[in-house]
Amino acid sequence: MKRTFRVLGGLLAGVANGLLGAGGGMVIVPMLRKSGLPVVKSHATSVAVILPICVLSAGLYLFRGSVTIGQALPYLPWMLAGSVVGSWALPRLNRMLLRRLFGALMLWAAWRMLF
Amino acid sequence: MEWIWMALAGLLSGILGSMGMGGGGVLIIYLTLIAGLDQRAAQGINLILFIPCAVLALFCYVRKGLIDFRTALSAAAAGLVGALGGVYLSGWLDVVWLRRIFGVMLLFIGVRELFAKNPPPREEKKKEEEKEKCGNHRAEK
Numbered sequence: 001m002k003r004t005f006r007v008l009g010g011l012l013a014g015v016a017n018g019l020l021g022a023g024g025g026m027v028i029v030p031m032l033r034k035s036g037l038p039v040v041k042s043h044a045t046s047v048a049v050i051l052p053i054c055v056l057s058a059g060l061y062l063f064r065g066s067v068t069i070g071q072a073l074p075y076l077p078w079m080l081a082g083s084v085v086g087s088w089a090l091p092r093l094n095r096m097l098l099r100r101l102f103g104a105l106m107l108w109a110a111w112r113m114l115f
Numbered sequence: 116m117e118w119i120w121m122a123l124a125g126l127l128s129g130i131l132g133s134m135g136m137g138g139g140g141v142l143i144i145y146l147t148l149i150a151g152l153d154q155r156a157a158q159g160i161n162l163i164l165f166i167p168c169a170v171l172a173l174f175c176y177v178r179k180g181l182i183d184f185r186t187a188l189s190a191a192a193a194g195l196v197g198a199l200g201g202v203y204l205s206g207w208l209d210v211v212w213l214r215r216i217f218g219v220m221l222l223f224i225g226v227r228e229l230f231a232k233n234p235p236p237r238e239e240k241k242k243e244e245e246k247e248k249c250g251n252h253r254a255e256k
Contacts, residue, residue: 003189010190011197018201020217021158022139026224028190037183044181045190051169053194058162060202067159074118075125075142075164082129082138083168090134096233102136103228106221109144113218 005035010049017050018057024050120149132168137224139165143217154213155205 009031132138
């Protein structure tokens with residue numbers, strides 16, 4: 001049963017990752033939890049699951065010509081800087097407020113994408 | 116002027132990613148809805164950028180012994196098969212439909228975050244302590 005969750009979670013995370021370029025973690029973290037891993041281990045292990053998936057998907061996107069590395073590179077330093085800022089700010093922020101704001105942003109974007 | 120928006124989007128995506136809140140979603144939203152990029156290119160950019168961030172995070176997690184490798188192996192193996200199917204579908208589907216599916220995912224995340232209840236304080240605290248030590252965390256994109 002535990003194995004089912006791992007394999008099914010991995011499979012679905014792979015589909016989401018390849019199809020949408022994101023969202024793998026959203027699928028795999030709850031599945032790892034269901035397969036019996038504690039919260040922190042589920043989050044950490046999810047990165048180990050998604051990394052190889054992401055390498056394959058990114059490789060196929062590049063091969064297909066959907067994207068070039070040059071298009072992605074300019075964002076990299078900013079994103080790494082953001083990660084540092086984020087991990088510094090994390091304990092200093094009102095997390096619930098942040099989640100609500102993030103949720104609202106997602107709904108706005110969903111509206112724009114759907115219609 | 117454009118580079119400022121680029122920088123802001125990158126920063127925000129990094130910040131949210133490190134909090135495990137979906138930095139990838141934010142970056143793709145910026146790339147498609149504001150920068151006007153093709154949906155597939157935006158998704159590809161996010162895939163490429165996730166790799167270095169994940170390597171950094173993984174390095175930190177491995178050192179702290181937080182990875183369950185046996186579980187990761189079977190899930191990743193299934194994931195590679197899923198990714199083949201996903202990438203194929205993303206090329207086969209019309210971009211309009213790809214955007215709609217992406218929109219449904221965002222709708223789901225938005226509702227979940229907007230109506231999330233406060234988790235039990237003990238669990239949340241533990242989780243955040245670990246994350247605080249391991250900054251680069253973009254898994255829950």
